[in-house]
Amino acid sequence: MSHRVADALGYKDMDNISAASSRHNSENLPYVHKVGVPPKQNLLKEIAGTLKETFFADDPLRQFKDQPRSRKLVLVFQALFPIFEWGRNYSLSKFKGDLIAGLTIASLCIPQDIGYAKLANLDPQYGLYSSFVPPLIYAFMGSSRDIAIGPVAVVSLLLGTLLQNEIDPSENPVDYLRLAFTATFFAGITQFTLGFFRLGFLIDFLSHAAIVGFMAGAAITIALQQLKGLLGIKKFTKKTDIVSVMRSVWSAAHHGWNWETILIGMSFLAFLLVAKYIGKKKKKLFWVPAIAPLISVVLSTFFVYITRADKHGVQIVKHIRRGINPSSLNEIFFSGEYLAKGFRIGVLAGMIALTEAVAIGRTFASMKDYQLDGNKEMVALGTMNVVGSMTSCYVATGSFSRSAVNYMAGCNTAVSNIVMSSVVLLTLELITPLFKYTPNAILASIIISAVISLVDIEAMTLIWKVDKFDFVACMGAFFGVVFSSVEIGLLIAVSISFAKILLQVTRPRTAVLGKIPRTTVYRNILQYPAATKVPGILIVRVDSAIYFSNSNYVKERILRWLADEEEQLKESSRPGVQYLIVEMSPVTDIDTSGIHAMEELFRSLEKRDVKLVLANPGPAVVDKLHASKFHEMIGEDRIFLTVEDAIVTCAPKMDLEP
Secondary structure: OOHHHHHHHOOOOHHHHHHHHHHHHHOOOOOOOOOOOOOOOOHHHHHHHHHHHHHOOOOOOHHHOOOOHHHHHHHHHHHHOOHHHHHHHOOHHHHHHHHHHHHHHHHHHHHHHHHHHHHOOOOHHHHHHOOOHHHHHHHHHOOOOOOEEEOOHHHHHHHHHHHHHHOOOOOOHHHHHHHHHHHHHHHHHHHHHHHHOOOHHHHHHOOHHHHHHHHHHHHHHHHHHOHHHHHOOOOOOOOOOHHHHHHHHHHOOOOOOOHHHHHHHHHHHHHHHHHHHHHHHOHHHOHHHHHHHHHHHHHHHHHHHHHOHHHHOOOEOOOOOOOOOOOOHHHOOOOOHHHHHHHHHHHHHHHHHHHHHHHHHHHHHHHHOOOOOHHHHHHHHHHHHHHHHOOOOOOOEEEHHHHHHHHHOOOOOOHHHHHHHHHHHHHHHHHHHHHHHOEHHHHHHHHHHHHHHHOOHHHHHHHHHHOHHHHHHHHHHHHHHHHOOHHHHHHHHHHHHHHHHHHHHHOOOEEEEEEOOOOOOEEEOOOOOOOEOOOOEEEEEEOOOEOOOOHHHHHHHHHHHHHHHHHHHHHOOOOOOOEEEEEOOOOOOEOHHHHHHHHHHHHHHHHOOOEEEEEOOOHHHHHHHHHOOHHHHHOHHHEEOOHHHHHHHHHHHOOOOO
């Protein structure tokens, strides 16, 4: 046998192998492999390796190895600004696709931005500002080819709700606007910090189920908020829960509804929904729902202007400030009572915006089969929001509806964002006065048609089928948003997600294993009814690392398995259990509490005259078992490479067949 095989089996030299082989041959037993002990690592190297795997699993520095200093500077610059990397291979054919995509998403974003700004209780121009500067910054720093940047409905609603809880926008519009810029600044700082320090894994604590429920609840809330514009109601509740909104709607039914507004809103809402249906049924007609909002704005504005419907109670936009983004650096609260409030709101809005953008970016990256650098995305999103807060923008992120249109329109690179930004610039400089007679009902219709897709019934159904606990998280977030508020729904979503993590950590699964006939494979007897138990031996598998949080439970659960097994054997008048084998292949790690629990398990089994055997412990577990001298407590001959090896060794000692 070669030395390589010897090393793999854990033997120090060939003499040990010869001795082991001779011993097993003399006893006429199949050869049993020993469990290898990994070499002892330097403490500093072990810590460095753990940190590297946690924060630098993608090894971002590998491209800098063996490179001259000048080349390293170029690579650093390209890492910060990916446009200078892919831009070298940019061509006219790619620009054609980006131009069409950019123009298409611009036609969608302009009416949406005006409506989303109203969701945030801001003047319409701030929505347009947020689709001018942030997309330009992202185009230079972002790594996604398909994501379209700008204000989005959920973040706009969240920001508007949290801001108006602190300052009434109608009574103090100046400080409200300043607080919005402050929140945007800290949203960007939060995103940048998470990316720079490679802490993006924190957003993964918000589960997919919780996000689905939160988004659906937010969509319902946003749609309900649009009833004010759709029905022409002047006095409307500032609360977002469904009970308050419906009470406000019905209380205004006798004198607050305007039939002209309802006619305009419902007609164009039907038009938008039909356009969306056409685009969904025929992918080649993706441009129909993309340009439908702009067509609706143009037609409704023209209709209101020629009929002077604004004189008959139809509410209109009235005025959008002309010109590009003014500086807002001096408007940000860097001190005073609103600093802490802006920080709190910004962190929350930044995390939600980041979660949405990363999810969208990953979705389209997988569809086009390219890698998305999550930490680089966070740095790009954070930078654009920090710069945006200084240029009269509020929180911007990736929009799913616009990104989907961008993808279907044939975008090739982030240049489509530059094209969109250029169109918004022209709009701000030349076209904004034309939006004066745009009815609010149209903006409400556009927002309702946009957020309907956030209610993902198919995803909810799948969550119900796959994991009932996930469904509880989904519904908790949904009802929390709909019946209380956006922040309460988010809190419920996070709380249930953490509760699930704690439950899985503190109560890991265990299973009794049996042997699959005519094989050396041992599987869960509940999953495989054909699997049979080995007489006199109980095999238990622990499906989790053993830590302080679950060590006592694991010990007690194993003892309960043993008690149940002995009770069954006693009832059938069969011999009791002599060996308890713990299958440890799923046990990736163990701490001192876990080892202490194993010691207690060993002592409990000794009192019952049952021998403890371990099978297939991993390298981290073996290392800690040896460091704690646990292997000496149970004996070196009680730790095996596989369950089969343990059975082969234990069964003859009981005068049983293997």
